[in-house]
Amino acid sequence: MESFKAHLDKFISINDEEFASILTFFRVVEVKKKHNFMVDGEICKSMYFVVKGCLRKFFVNEKGTEQTTEFAIENWWITDTFAYERQFKSDFCIQAVEKSIVLEIDLSTQEELLRKHPVMERYFRMIYQRAYAASERRIRYLYEMTREELYVHFSTLYPWFIQRIPQYLIASFLGFTPEYLSEIRAKLRS
C-alpha cells in the first residue's frame, strides 16, 4: 500500500503511524476481470480506490446497451457519489475491466475515519475538488467537440489507455457506437 501513502502525500502530510492507523479503516480487495463491485438497483454502500488495475462505471440504457460513464485507474476513486452520500440505490454498475487491487471504504467507516483523522477531511476536499474540475472540463469537451474530435483528443491524450482497453469500451465511454468508432479509425488511417 505504499502507492496509497505516496498518493496521500501529494495532498496532506502524515507520518507513518498515522498512515498505519488510517489504513485500518480500509478493506483491501483483490478481484479478477469482470468482477462486479456494484450492481444497479442495490444500495451504494462503498467507495473504491484503485491501487492497481482498472474499474469502470456504467449504466444500461433503455435499449439494453451498456453505457460507460467513467473509468478509474491507479490512484483514482470511483463510486456513485450521489447514491453513496445518501445510501440510496444506485442506478449504475461498477465492474473491473482488469484484474485489480482496490481499497474499499463504506460511509459510516469513512465518517469514523474523518472524525479520528480530521486531516482526511482536507484530503477528500481536495480529491473532490479535483474530480469536479475534471468533470467540468469533460462536460466542456462534450459540448465542444464532435465524436471524431473526442476520439482524437482522447487517443492523443491517453495513447497507452487506448492500448490497454478494448475498443468497444472506449466507444461506450466516448458516447458512441463501436461501429462509428470503427469508421472514424478507418477515416483517420487513410
Added chain:
Amino acid sequence: MESFKAHLDKFISINDEEFASILTFFRVVEVKKKHNFMVDGEICKSMYFVVKGCLRKFFVNEKGTEQTTEFAIENWWITDTFAYERQFKSDFCIQAVEKSIVLEIDLSTQEELLRKHPVMERYFRMIYQRAYAASERRIRYLYEMTREELYVHFSTLYPWFIQRIPQYLIASFLGFTPEYLSEIRAKLRS
C-alpha cells in the same frame, strides 16, 4: 447574509461569533445584469457564491457562439475550478444573468480561512462532493437523453427556471441551437 449562514448550517455547525469571523474573509459584491466576473484569457482568481440572482459560466466556441456550461443560482458556488486551483488563465467567462449579490473569495484568502476555521474544510468537502455528484448525473443525462428529452427533463424539473431565463440561454446550456429549441417547443405544443 443570513441566507449564507442558513446555507452553512446545512453542512456544519458554527455559532454566531464564528460565522462573523468567517464572513470577514469574503467580499460582498453587488452587480447588475451582464456584469462580467471573469473573462477568458485572464487568471481565475476567485470563486463566487451567489447570495441572490444568477450567474452563468460559458465559453466561446470556434464558431464564435457562446456555449453556457453552468448556471449558478442562490446558494451555489461558481468558478473555473481547474484554473482557480492552479491560478491559471481560464478559458471560461462568468457573467451575471440577472442583477446579483455575490460573495467573492480568492485562493490565498480561502487558504487562510481554512487554516483559521478547519471546519470549513469539511464544508467545502461536502460542497465539492455534492457538486461532483451533480456533475456525474449531468454527464449521464448527456449520454442518455436526446436533445428533446433533455429539454423536457429540464423544464419539468425546473419550470420556474425556464420562466426566469431567456430561451437562448436555456438552449445554450442544454447544448443545442435556439432554432432547434423553438422546434421542440412547437412540437410539444401541438
Added chain:
DNA sequence: CGCGGGTTTGATGATGCTCAAGCCCGGTGG
C-alpha cells in the same frame, strides 16, 4: 414609429445511429 434583440419557420445537409452481414483471430475441445 422605428429599432433591435429574441423567437419562430422552413429548406437543406451533415453527423452519427441502426441493422445486418462478414471478417479476423485467439481459445477450446475433439
Added chain:
DNA sequence: CCACCGGGCTTGAGCATCATCAAACCCGCG
C-alpha cells in the same frame, strides 16, 4: 493439430436527429 466457435472489429446501406442559414415575425423600449 485441426475444426469450430464466438467475441470483437469492420463495412455498408438507409435513416433519424440536429445544425446551418436565411428570412420573417413579434414585441418591448427608446
